[in-house]
Amino acid sequence: MIESVNLQELLIFILVFTRLTSFIFYVPLFFPSGVPQRYKVVLSLLLTFIMVPIIGKTAPEVNNNLYFIVLICKEISIGLLLGFITTIVFQIVQMAGQFLDFQVSFSMSAVFDPLSNETATILGRFFYMLCMIVFILIDGHHLVIASLAESFNLVGIGALSFKPEIFTYMVHVIIEFFYIGFKMAVPIIFIIIITDFTLGLVARVMPQLNIMMLGIPIKIMLGLLTVSLSVPVLMKMIINNLDQMSQAIKGLLDVLPCVLVFFASEGGEKTEDATPKKKSDARKKGQVAKSKEFTSAIGLLGVTAVAMFFLEGVLNGLKEILIMFFSQYTNMELTLNNVSEIVKIVIIKMLIIFLPVALPIMVMGVIANIAQVGKMFTKEPLKPKFEKINPIKGLKNMFSIKAIIDLLKNIIIIIIIGYVGYKFIESNYYRILNFTNLRFVAMTYALGDLIVDILKKVSLVMIVIGIADYGYQKYKFKKDLRMTKQEVKEEFKQQEGDPIVKGKRRQKQREMAMRRMMQDIPDATVVITNPTHIAIALKYEENSGVAPKVIGKGADNIAIKIKEIAKNNDIPIIENKPLARLIYKEVDLGLEIPYNMYQAVAEILAVVYKMKK
Structure with missing residues (x-):
């Protein structure tokens, strides 16, 4: 051996x-x-x-x-x-x-x-x-x-x-x-x-x-x-x-099972829409449909609004700071206290000038993000991940279909914005040439007007592009979240449990309930039959003030088993087809009979007590 x-x-x-x-x-x-x-x-x-x-x-x-x-x-x-x-x-x-x-x-x-x-x-x-x-x-x-x-x-x-x-x-x-x-x-x-x-x-x-x-x-x-x-x-x-x-x-x-697919992709074709659980998990990880172009467009709209309402104030504020410095601080002795005071004044003045400009732009950026993804707080994107520095994955991302689409999209945006800028300069060419005839202050304000005009045009174009890109990003995100049928089954098993195991568990519970029911049949007061297909075991205790209770019921083989136990324990068996069918259909195991059946059940109990006497 x-x-x-x-x-x-x-x-x-x-x-x-x-x-x-x-x-x-x-x-x-x-x-x-x-x-x-x-x-x-x-x-x-x-x-x-x-x-x-x-x-x-x-x-x-x-x-x-x-x-x-x-x-x-x-x-x-x-x-x-x-x-x-x-x-x-x-x-x-x-x-x-x-x-x-x-x-x-x-x-x-x-x-x-x-x-x-x-x-x-x-x-x-x-x-x-x-x-x-x-x-x-x-x-x-x-x-x-x-x-x-x-x-x-x-x-x-x-x-x-x-x-x-x-x-x-x-x-x-x-x-x-x-x-x-x-x-x-x-x-x-x-x-x-x-x-x-x-x-x-x-x-x-x-x-x-x-x-x-x-x-x-x-x-x-x-x-x-x-x-x-x-x-x-x-x-x-x-x-x-x-x-x-x-x-x-x-x-x-x-034809030859030994040949292996070294670089086969995992899983099957993703044809199923993402389940709510997968969408929720993706959201927890910070993976949502979001368009950078839409956010940029809203931010640019904020810049345009700020330029329209605050540009003149910003220019006047900067002018006042320059006048103040050249008129008050040029001959000042540079000591530690004086320098500290100057720095403090500069910071306060700059905050007064730029906070009204920066805050609306920040608010518009926040609004753009909330409009796309709603309220979402997650630390997952901030966690360090080693796959982010994987050179192979970096190459794949660099030359992926997504990168090509982003490149084409950026080229299209550059072409459109370049065309808008070109047409704007073309239409204002002679006006810009006439700037040489203006005073410096007037030239500054005229330049501000031109900046506001071009910002309006570019903002309008970017909003249209941003809305279109947001729609595409939602479609792309939904497509990327798709699942294979096997993934849907696995997720269902994780949430609901394996259907086979659940079926076996229910079968076991039914068997245990059946054994308990058969053990209670000897305590029955009467058994009502169909007579062959249905059997109902009722238990009634005199002077208890409680209606008769169904302690056993069944059809076909179970009904035969109930009748056998009743015969072995000398329990009366009464035939009443309509009542047996009604109780089997309407009353669950362990419950009392309803009010509308009292009369029919009382007649059967009266017969049972006469038989016992």
């Missing part, structure tokens, strides 16, 4: 080691070319020692050497397939760089790379290293090791079956990956093509110019500059493409 167990464990160890070794030897990510093979073997052994206790699988029975060789081949195939899926992620990124090398004229400067033991172009190798950096930053090596462990759960040891669909689908996956790599290089390729087209036009206009000798350095410079500026975008594209690859790999699960 001990020898059998030891052989089983040894067989599992060998097969797991085979799968992991074939994967590690195939993937150059862990150990580049030139690293001694023993390090790969040692890593495989370490991973095997870690995974064997976790897997807990039973090995298939091996009756002969040929079957053992087949098992080894299957495990090698699974490891190679996993290695191929992992390696192709990096190869397509390198391929995108090689496409660019061809356009930038770097393809002729290919060099031998001793790490990968192959010839690689400059940008191809750069893209490969960039992909590796991103892969490590998102802990891709952890995901790969976790996926290797999970592969033993999806495809047990020796459970691989070779199907034609596997090879057909792998061809489809390769085509998909090729398309992704080409898509990564297309934007920069288009820039180079446009450059070539422009150089062609130059050559057409100036035939004497050696456009080939001029074009090569221009394309090299433009290509390097474009790639340098596109590094953040390329990193985002690599992350997105790794996410998109999960869709291509996911279909492989239908």
Whole structure:
């Protein structure tokens, strides 16, 4: 027995080691070319020692050497397939760089790379290293090791079956990956093509110019500059493409369960509106629909109102301070007491001038926030969170759809406000030129009038933009809060409890109530029947001043059980169909009969007492 167990464990160890070794030897990510093979073997052994206790699988029975060789081949195939899926992620990124090398004229400067033991172009190798950096930053090596462990759960040891669909689908996956790599290089390729087209036009206009000798350095410079500026975008594209690859790999699960989706998104599609609890939790965290543009528009409206009513007062106040300083304090002796007095006067004067300006603007900002989110006090946004300084998350936020929409929105706002400013200057151009004919004081007031006018126009435009943006933010917030059906079920379970558990609990309570009811039947005074389908057990105590009480009732099998207990305890059984049905329908267990049934029940009790006498 001990020898059998030891052989089983040894067989599992060998097969797991085979799968992991074939994967590690195939993937150059862990150990580049030139690293001694023993390090790969040692890593495989370490991973095997870690995974064997976790897997807990039973090995298939091996009756002969040929079957053992087949098992080894299957495990090698699974490891190679996993290695191929992992390696192709990096190869397509390198391929995108090689496409660019061809356009930038770097393809002729290919060099031998001793790490990968192959010839690689400059940008191809750069893209490969960039992909590796991103892969490590998102802990891709952890995901790969976790996926290797999970592969033993999806495809047990020796459970691989070779199907034609596997090879057909792998061809489809390769085509998909090729398309992704080409898509990564297309934007920069288009820039180079446009450059070539422009150089062609130059050559057409100036035939004497050696456009080939001029074009090569221009394309090299433009290509390097474009790639340098596109590094953040390329990193985002690599992350997105790794996410998109999960869709291509996911279909492989239908034909080969061992292929894992390394970068699959969690959960299902969010189609359900957010529940009140989720909305409340989001509000507690400070997550509400809020438009910065709307707040800015209301604040700008406050600035406009202040400029209309307080601008002249502010200018007069500043003028008085200047006159006071130049007339009273220029010849004053600078002592500690005098300086303190001057500072005190300046602070008081400034507060008198600017508080009427600042307070309305602050109030308008508060009103704008309350109008959007209502009264809300939360400390959650102030708490330090380490994910806020996560560089990968920062890159994702920087190049997310939300960031692009915000960028487009800001560009549109700048264009609109710029257009309003342009039209305003155009319409007041000659008026501004005539400012040279005004005195300085008049010029100041005229400039104030112009500022108020342009603030009115811009405020009106910003309010329209703010209202539109607030509507969009509400829609976006509602969409972001949507839940999957599974999330709704889980929340319902947390609030109401598991329906299955609740059903079992109610069933248990009914059974306990039924047992108590059957125990009370022997104390009944009379049992009223349908006669076959319904039985009602009534208890009445003479001279108690209390109406008869229903201590038991039931239909079908329960009614039969009540009648059996009544017969065994010599309790009278009276047939009265209308009364039995009425009590069964109207009176709950443990309650007294209502007033309208007194007459019918009294007649039955009279019969019972006559029978007893």
